[in-house]
Amino acid sequence: SKYKSSILKLLHQNREQYLSGQRIAEQLSISRTAVWKTIEMLKSQGFQVRSVHNKGYQLTGYPDEWDQDMMQLVTQQSDFFKQRFVYKEVSSTQTVAKEKMLEITEPFIVISEIQTKGRGRFNRQWNSMGEKGLWMTLVLSTEVPLHKIMTFNLFLSLAIARTIRTVGGVDAKVKWPNDIYIDDRKCCGFLTEISGDASAIHHIICGIGINLNHEIQDFPVELQQKATSIKAATGQSVNRYVFLEKLLSELEIAYHQFLTEEFSAIKEEYKYYSNMWDRRLRYTEGRNTIEGQAIDILDDGRLVVRSDDGVIHQFISADIEI
Ligand code: BTX
Incomplete structure (x- = not known):
């Protein structure tokens, strides 16, 4: 009508x-x-x-399935993301975004109800069940110097964690470099890919997966001890549209801040909401695995860890087992 x-x-x-x-x-x-x-x-x-x-x-x-008109309404609240594409099912919103990116030069988003091949880092699988979560890719077209990109995830983490705290009413922690945890379980992961040349980045293709209304049993068995959703943590369902609306506005703010400020501007807040301090964890980067304690994050976004033998390590991107 x-x-x-x-x-x-x-x-x-x-x-x-x-x-x-x-x-x-x-x-x-x-x-x-x-x-x-x-x-x-x-x-x-x-x-x-x-x-x-x-x-x-x-x-x-609101309907359980993403409603196109409602989606348009929510995503048009801000005119930052110029175009939005909402699908019932795709292989991965990352793949769709990369195709669209060839023709679109302004920021846009791709969302799908279901992803049949949702993926994480290193081609790991990302479980993307329909009607329960938010599976979205943002494409940001801008010239960003290479050295700055590492801090993008850190600005973004705070924006997502803030949204989970405000809309979900639950304490969300950031896990360096690209996850959000609730009660020591993963609730959100994101994946930042870039395209560009040797001197600068032209596009940031950032895929975000957030578990909103899953029950623990909705996850495959191998994730049931490791994953959570806002609903599983609080007992309260989240209105996905309200969540998305808030998230987009937080992401816009964080992106602007990333472009105009240094990580040092948010470092204290990031450290405060981080779940890595004062505990011994296992860190893996490439073939290298160490056990130790995180002690700091440097201004360029690198993580500093002291291993059990007292040696200081710096990571650009590590897998951290919680
Ligand atoms: P990651 O490699 O850090 O995490 C992937 C790992 O997380 C998996 O190996 C598995 O152990 C666990 N996992 C898988 N699915 C879930 C889930 N739903 N909740 C909690 N833990 C899970 C993190 O990668 C980056 C994920 C990005 C996902 C988004 S969704 C939209 C976009 N499209 C796409 O294909 N990927 C991104």
């Missing part, structure tokens, strides 16, 4: 209260019958709309 997006927008923005049919009709200059019909249609598409006599309508629930 031609009124779906505009009515949805009003209901979504006013979801804390009731909106009378009269007011909706007046604001959009349409008939009350058109309002009523559209609301019936929204309900048939999985939106829950409460209607109370003398008060009006309130949006109380």
